[in-house]
Amino acid sequence: MKRLGEIESKRLLSAHGFTVPKHVVYDNHCDLSKIAFPVAVKASSSQIMHKMREGAIFLNVCRDDVHKAVRQLRKKFPNATVFIEEMVQTGPKSLECAVGVLTTKVYGKCIMFGAGGRFVEIFEDVSFRKIPINSHDARAMIADTIIGGEVERIGATNCVVDFLLRISDLAEHVDIIEMDLNPVIFSDKRAIVLDAKIVLDE
Amino acid sequence: MFYPKSVAVIGASATPRKIGHEILKSLLKFKGRVYAVNPNYDEILGIKCYPSVLNIPASIDLCVIALPAQKVPSALVECGKKGIRYAVIVSGGFKEIGDVGAKLEREITSIGKKFGIRIIGPNCIGIANPKIGLYTFFQPEDFMERPAEGAISVMTQSGTVGCIILEFLAYTGIGLAKFVSYGNKCDIDEYDVISALKNDNDTRILVGYIESFDNPNVLSAMKEFCKNKYMIVVKGGRTKEGTSAVKSHTGALAEDYRVFRGVIKQHGGIVVDSIDELKYSLKIVNFYYELIEKFNGKIVIITNGAGLSVITVDSIANSKYLSLASVDKKLRSSLPEYAILSNPLDLTGSATGEDFARAIMGVSETSDGGTAIILNMVLQDAPLGGSWQTMISAIKQCMEKTMILACADGGEFTMGVTRDFEALGVPVFSNPVLLISALDKVYENVRWKRYEKTGRD
Structure with missing residues (x-):
């Protein structure tokens, strides 16, 4: 039995033709120029069961606040992968x-x-x-x-x-x-x- | 299993109200040979009694064992030596009492396998087939009415629920085809029963009380059965489904009942939430076995009581697949001025039986065969008094083409009229909310059958 984290799970889905939001794994060299803001900043690990409840996600983060959000997540979940994902705009028709x-x-x-x-x-x-x-x-x-x-x-x-x-x-x-x-x-x-x-x- | 020519009651007793006595008594009407087994008697209820099945000088097809649990294994071995193919084990004291009983149950299961005896039970009330007067019940006939021959079969894990359904089939006159109560199902289970009844020409509807399915093959058998027949299931014990070891979000959600409900519907069963809903849906399908196939979910309500219809309309709005049909304006000319021509078609408190008759015939004539009529009758109203014979003949006339479901509730007077309607072949229900809910579930299944036949929704 192998438990996949969010990034791996989405990679599998994407490989089978499912649509997932555009994302970038955050590190010192990551290129944020192709990412549209605001974004979701998430911590992904197979240990995190419920992101919202465990505080492993920040939503609607603007460009200026990204680094702060990343720091907070890294501190709280040292073993997790922190990544940045485009927000999907939802409306009355979704x-x-x-x-x-x-x-x-x-x-x-x-x-x-x-x-x-x-x-x-x-x-x-x-x-x-x-x-x-x-x-x-x-x-x-x-x-x-x-x-x-x-x-x-x-x-x-x-x-x-x-x-x-x-x-x-x-x-x-x-x-x-x-x-x-x-x-x-x-x-x-x-x-x-x-x-x-x-x-x-x- | 359902057509034995000879039956032996092992543990027959001469004492009235004892289980071994009542089973034998139940079998007095059996159209076959009956033997009693008990070393302490020569004869019970005029039936010759033998010390062991091995002493019976003829072949035995089915035995009913009503002995204390500890004595069952040795009796079963004797049945095996006698070459008996089917054994109903009524006795309790097996898996249901814990480890000691579970060990005993494993023992009888392996005896059954060794000798090729198919076991029904233990801890059950056994089987019935009114066609040959076969009842292995310990419920005396004066305590529990036996149904006439009919098109409904029953499979039940619980004897108690079995009794309730059985008496419903008896007092409504709907009747019974085959009945199996298999209790702990150490051998014969739903798969065996469904597979056997699939080819039983007498069975059109199978009613099931299920606590758990253990045999994965049951689903494919059910799907085959339900392509041409109906199966209505009520589930007891709505606890957690044994899921895989991992409990993720979805895993934690996976409660038995919702998975059960979805999977059974997917394989052609109608899943109802209560015994009352089971009775309602059974009545609908039984009365309109052919017509229901044409039903398109559209309903016209004809009433002389607006309030009752408001409740019915609410239920239709909350249903998954039902909706109100429009009423043809042409009907205006045939209806009295006080009638409100809409849906519900409200004939108001002034309505007579003749008004109802004209409205029923008018709606039936102007709608296609897929529309159903619900009659919300306030039988207490004076203008209607005594004129329902006209109504009944109009209903009978239209029932060939249009599904008509009547609804009435009240005291002794109303119930008396309701019984008259039913005696003449018009189904009457007391609770419109339950009627709509049952009809919705039946229609959901009709849609399933259509998809299975045509590949189209």
Whole structure:
């Protein structure tokens, strides 16, 4: 079993055609000229389970404040990799959702879809299916959830369906035993994975 | 398993109200040979009693064991030597009591394997097939009504829930095809039951009370079953699913019930949240087994009571797949002036049975076969009094084409009229919220079946 940090998880997703925000690992030689500000400054390590709760992330950081944010994270998480990531602009036509994969004893690998963000455990607005899923299953998962109504309203249904099918396919063919993508920003055109944690079976 | 020609009750007793006595009594109506086994008697309830199954001078297809747990293994060995293929073990005192019982259960499981005996149980009430009068129950008939022959089969981990469903099938007249209570399921489990009933021509709907699935093969069997038949499941024990060792964000979220619900729906089952909802959905599917396939989620409410319909409309708005259909303006001419022509189609408190009849026929004629009618009836209202015969004949006339679900609630008078409706083949429900919730779940499954057949949503 191998637990991947955020950077490695996103590298894997990116290699399989998923969209993640542009990022740069921060060190003394890093080039910030191609990064659009404001940015998110994050500490990534397989030990950090919940960035927001553990204070391992700063959002909407402007160019002048980057170094200060980096220093703070390095001090707090000396073993983590600190990186800088472009902020994804969200609006009324986008939604934060959570997508996950887990392995169960009887049913094997299952996929999860639901409302994302910090309160995913509290509201439990989630739906599961066994992997692999078909497009009917993906639509039914959306319908199972309250956030599904919003997905429909902003016209992101096809985008979510496509994303769930691709995650199902990835988890079926790569030795992923767990995956936690939260949040994933969906709009009518695109899906961007803002945070990712993947556990591989080795 | 469901068609034995001969049954032996091991641990038969001469004392009324004892389990071994009541099982034998239940089997008095069995259309086959019945034997009793107990070394202390020569005869019980007019049935010859043998010291051991090995003394019975004929072949035995099924035995029902009602002995204390410690005595079960040796009795089972004798069944094996006798060549018995199926054993219902009613006795408790196995896995459910802890380590000692679990050891005993492993012992009987291996005896079963060794002799090729398929075990139902232990810790169960066994099986039933009304077609041949087979009931292995220890619930006396005067305490628990037996259903007539019907198209519903039941599989249940719990005998208690089994009894409740069974009596529902009896008193509603819906009837029973096959029944299996398999308790601790040391051998026969959901996979075996679903696989067997898939090819049972009498079974159209399978109702299940499930606490846990342990056999991964159950899903593919279920999917095959549900392509042509219906399966309605209620789950007990909504605790944590055994997930992989790692608990990440998603892992920690993975509670059994939500995973169960999603996976069962994905494989064609209808997952309901309560026994009441199970009864409602069962009633809908059973009454409209063919018509439900055409349902498109659209509903017209016809009512003489606005409040009840407001509640129904709220439920429809909260449902996943249901919505209100529009009502054809042509109906205006056939309805009285006081009728409010919208959806809900409110005939108001002045409505007579004739008004209802005209509205029902009008809606049925002007809508396609996919629209369902919900009748919210306030049977307490005076103008309606005594004129529901007209209503019933209109409903009966339209039921071939249109799904009509009636809703009424009240006291003794209302319940009496409700029973008359049902006796004439019109399904009546008391709770509109539960009706909508059950209909939503049934329709979700109809959509699943459609996708499986056509590959289109």
